[in-house]
Amino acid sequence: MNKIYFLFVFFCFTVISFSQNTFSVSGKLVDESSKLPLESATIYFSKVSDSTVVDYTISDKNGNFNFKIKAIDYPVKLKVSYYGYLDFKKQFPSIDREYDLGLINLKENVSTLNEVIVQSEIPPISVKTDTLEFNASSFKVGPDANVEKLLKQLPGVEIDTDGKITVNGKEVNNILVNGKPFFGKDGKIVTQNLPAEMIDKVQVTDTKTKKEELSGQAASDNTSTINLTIQEDKNKGLFGKATAGYGSDDRYESSLLFNYFKDTRKISVLGSSNNINSVGFSMDEIFDNMGGGRNQSIYVNSNGSFGINGMRFGGNSGITKSNMVGINFSDEWFNKKVDPNGSYYFSNAISENRNRTSRTNLLPTGNTSTNSESNSKTDVTGNSINFDFEIKIDSTTTLYVSPNFSKNKTLDNYTSKATSFDSTNDLLNENTTNNFQQDDRSNFANNLYLYKKLKRKGRGFSLTVDNENSNNESNLNTVTNTVFYQSGTPNDSRNQNRFDTNKMDMIRFEVGYSEPITDSLKLTFETSFKTQKNRNSKQTFDFDSFTNDYSNFNDLLSNEITSRNNTFNGSVGINITKKKYRFNLDLGTDFLNYDNQSIYLGNQTTIKNNYMYPNVTAYLSYKLAKSKSIYSRYTYNVNLPSAEQLLPFENLANPLNTIIGNAFLKPVETHNLYMNYNNYDYATRSGLYTYFGGNLRRNQIVSSTVYDSDFKANTTYQNIDQTYNLFTGFSFSKSLKKEKRTFKYGFGIGMNYDFNQGLTNAELYKAKGIQLNPRVNLSWSIDDLVTIAPSYRYTYNETAFENYVIDKTNTFRHNFKIEATTYWPKNVVLGNDFGYTYNSNIANGFQKDFYLWNVSLGYNFFKDQLLAKVKVYDLLNQNVNATRTITPTAITDEENTVLQQYVMFSLTYKLEKFGKKKDNNRIIIH
Secondary structure: OHHHHHHHHHHHHHHHHHOOOEEEEEEEEEEOOOOOEOOOOEEEEEEOOOOOEEEEEEOOOOOEEEEEEEOEOOOEEEEEEOOOEOOEEEEEOOEOOOEEEEEEEEOEOOOOOOOEEEEOOOOOEEEEOOEEEEEHHHOOOOOOOEHHHHHHHOOOEEEOOOOOEEEOOEEEEEEEEOOEEOOOOOOHHHHHHOEHHHEEEEEEEEOOOHHHHHHOOOOOOOOEEEEEEEOHHHHEEEEEEEEEEEEHHHOEEEEEEEEEEEOOEEEEEEEEEEOOOOOOOOOEOOOEOOOOOOOOOOOOOOOOEEEEOOEEEEOOOOEEEEEEEEEEEEOOEOOOOEEEEEEEEEEEEEEEEEEEEEEEEOOOOOOEEEEEEEEEEEEEEEEEEEEEEEEEEEOOEEEEEEEEEEEEEEEEEEEEEEEEEOOOOOEEEEEEEEEEEEEEEEEEEEEEEEEEEOOOOOOEEEEEEEEEEEEEEEEEEEEEEEEEOOOOOOOEEEEEEEEEEEEEEEEEEEEEEEEEOOOOEEEEEEEEEEEEEEEEEEEEEEEEOOOOEEEEEOHHHOEEEEEEEEEEEEEEEEEEEOOOEEEEEEEEEEEEEEEEEEEEOOEEEEEEEEEEEEEEEEEEEEEEEOOEEEEEEEEEEEEOOOHHHHOOOEEEEEOOEEEEOOOOOOOEEEEEEEEEEEEEEOOOOEEEEEEEEEEEEEEEEEEEEEEOOOOOEEEEEEEEEEEEEEEEEEEEEEEEEEOOEEEEEEEEEEEEEEEEEEEEOOEEEEEEEEEEEEEEEEEEEEOOOEEEEEEEEEEEEEEEEEOOOOOEEEEEEEEEEEEEEEOOOOOEEEEEEEEEEEEOOOOOOOOOEEEEEEEEEEEEEOOOOEEEEEEEEOOOOOOOOEEEEEEOOEEEEEEEOOOOOEEEEEEEEEEEEOOOOOOOOEEEEO
């Protein structure tokens, strides 16, 4: 408790210190001739030495502006920029007191000559309504820089070692190019591949859903979107990269990214093939596609799972060989009335893994232990098609349609052997398994949203139709043998073929109407209906040695479940949008019912129920200053138990665990609360972010397991009175820049407290857990010469139990990482990534710590179009994958196959072909 108190005091001290030594610089802008105020003019401070933007603001409707700026001990220049007027400039030796500049008269930029060419400086930053816009040409980057390097130059923009982007402390979750997605919305392909010289503007707005965007509602999320606009002359051309590499132990990599731009049309093709646990498109100039390399955390080992555009490839521990090809298309048709965007992906991933697990089972009657080894090979082939169509039917009506289709086939080979012992090391049971399974899954989903603007501004009608239809067919051949040693229970031997079919059909309708009361106050009325039907069928056949076929129907392991859930909702919302704050409250009622049926051993069981619960969503966003804000969100919702949890028939599929449902389960009620405070100061390039939140779950559904003397489990489900989770934390970052040298540092801590309850052998226990995650990171760089970035993270976990077999558990983990990059001599890039991990509580026989050191050496030649590279993964040959997981029922130590040391030689070809850059600073007046 003293640790938590100390951290709280330290946090408060940091907040107070952050707000000290602030001065005001104010004034009023008017037209020199008419003396009318000038609204939305851009006013900014920049360093005299290198023109770096220090801070900015805009004038209000009365022409007033007021900087709240921290003390500055170096010369700065104040500039005022307004379209159609000459710039106003004033220099300050420092900012160590308050300044009132009074009335500032701006002169119109006009001439009586027939034609005059006027040099006009475009302001580096401007604010247009709710959009923060950076002029890319005002920020210096190298000739071959990508968008990521450009973003790092923008004030208020931070990119951490994992590639996460924040603007003024708000996370960026959506990156667009000319207003459209570019191979997914996460933006990593864009930021690491799009040349910075193509960019005209970088626009930052609050992230909106399509519904909020079309209806003109304020953003409800607390994240940002970056839109990159392409220079007009660069919007015709092509660029791309192609990489091929081969290394030791038959490791290989290859990738291709090709992009063609022509006005509104954009066509992109990508493809990759590798066996180094990589998606193939990090495209980092240091480590490229290296699995576990830069921009991939080495705190946790690569596990063969990766993703792009929200799709997962691989998905298993071990080493993954993957192949993928995709195409993305966007354009504007019929005089910009139809805005299409679509993509297609084909993927194949083969993962192989060897697992070794040691588990201590925590039971009120005494601990048991289970040791197991397994081998698996999973082959996943997938096809995915995604489309977005925005259709402007007329000036007041817009239709958005987003159909998505995917089809996947999975082949899985799995073998395992497991043994369980009691506390005296006497054998309880043994199990061997040999499975081959084929899954065929298809899914179709579509979102249709129609919005009609009515005559009064803010008044509108909307219709939403969502549907999803999925079908999964599974064919499992399983050979298992389970031996019981203590109770005399007959051994369980199976040689079976099982067909599983899972079908789901869902459709949802929503009708909405919005009515403005004032310019800032709006009422919304919505009603919706959702129905979902699920059908699950299991048919099991035993092997008949006489016919040499799976022909004996096993009714004990066969069943059919059908369920239908209906939700009807009506809600009223109030929305207030002011310059300083946004508030939204939706109050509604959910009418829920389910109808679940099962057929087992010829008996039909039906369970029906009806419920009525409130539905509440509220959020408040308050802007204290230009980059200082508070955000809070609260939701209350209810989730129904699944049919498998409700229906009281025996599921005997697992010979070591029999599961039966509970017909008396109640729905789970969940309260969620989240709050944050964000403060970013441009003058000192320092930011503070703090957050608090939690959730309370009533009638939480948990598994209730009873073990017999052979450690064979019998499981059902029960409602627990309540469980909850609380979390809080803060982070602070600061950037210091002097000429070409930049030093950044940051630190923070995350704290989490859990209260859980559960049942083991029908006895109720309580578990209270706390997790602490302090961290610190540094970065020192000299432009185009060297960058060194060390970081450290400490993780502490402690859980206290009541009415349980043990009283307390605690573990800690150290993670240290350092990245070093040098760009000397010319055309040579050397990268070193070194990481160390120590886990305090790994069991004997598993390695507690490991080092991971990756090295890359690259050389650019042929006018920087070719990059030759040699990379060494795991230089010290230390990589392991040993983890410990502690739950209220078990302590599990696990080790999986990991990617080990290899050397890779590769060659990358870069293609860029664009028009010449226009001079955007020349304005011709006739």
